[in-house]
Amino acid sequence: MDLTVLYRGPLASCDYDCPYCPFAKRRDSTAQLRADRAALQRFAQWAAHSDDQLSLLFTPWGEGLVRSWYRHTLAELSHLPHIRRVAIQTNLSCRTDWLAEADPATLALWCTYHPGQTPYDRFLGKCHDLAERGIRFSVGVVGLPEHLDAARRLRADLPEHIYLWINAAEGHSYHDTEADQWTALDPLFPYSRHPHNSAGLPCRTGESVISVDGDGTVRRCHFIPTELGNLYDDSYRTALRPRACPLSVCDCHIGYVHLETLPLYDVFAGGVLERIPATLPRPRNTRDLTITTRAPHN
Secondary structure, three states, X not given: OEEEEEEEOOOOOOXXXXXXXXXXXXXXXXXXXXXXXXXXXXXXXXXXXXOOEEEEEEOOOOOOOOOHHHHHHHHHHOXXXXXXXXXXXXXXXXXXXXXXXXXXXXXXXXXXXXXXXXXXXXXXXXHHHHHHHOOEEEEEEEEOHHHHHHHHHHHHHOOOOOOEEEEEOOOOOOOXXXXXXXXXXXXXXXXXXXXXXXXXXXXXXXXXXXXXXXXXXXXXXXXXXXXXXEOOOOOXXXXXXXXXXXXXXXXXXXXXXXXXXXXHHHHOOXXXXXXXXXXXXXXXXXXXXXXEOOOOOO
16 A cells, blocks of 8 residues: 655754744753664664555654764665655754765655754755755745745745745734735745644545654554554554544644645645645746656656
8 A cells, every 4th residue: 555654753852942942952862862763773674674655754853864863764765666755854954965875766855944043054055965966855944024034035045946835833823914925935825824624624644644653653643642553563554544633723734734625735746745846836026936846756
């Protein structure tokens, strides 16, 4: 079967201290890092020997790519024929030379720029390095008012074929004029602006999409605590079936992108995990950016 897996191990440390993130500058102990490495290696072994066609997204609470075991795991998994996509969310603070060991047709990065946490030129330089290496990646910014100028600068300086997404800031309400400013940069921002009503609506999570933690516990997604079984004894498989969302709203992209009532599987066809649209939208007041991205790897 075709299965999408969102993996989140025990890693919770990050090298940034963003004021809007509860995990900023958190430090994992040596024992916690050792446990995270072991959990990731166990998951990678499962993925390597799976009979399914897999699409994998790593969504650590902390920053994974500053840890060698995440870099090695992504590079190794990218070469396996039954892995359709392997992607990770990252602040791009790590070095990029490890990507020479990965298959750029399979590996992808979901990158977030955090103004004030890293020099702008350093982040932009890494983005250009990714583009030169032929790595699939998107870049995004949290839509806080103080980030608007940086986001505009980033859109102007990024390669034209790179999608710049804007995440609505948690707890921030956008009046129409403010929302229009962000939509001018990311025409898909309206999907992020408001939480999506989801109660009772069909969702792919729990059927073809699952969430897995470091112990192998399987849930339908990161936001619903109900357990479906365990990855490593296959007990979750009997629980896979179409099901409606039990929550009143879904307000995170990695959740609502899987709602069947939204058109986002078509919008992001071939790039759901790395948040790359099949056809790049056209930001206003910039040069035409309607560029078709590369066909998905099969």
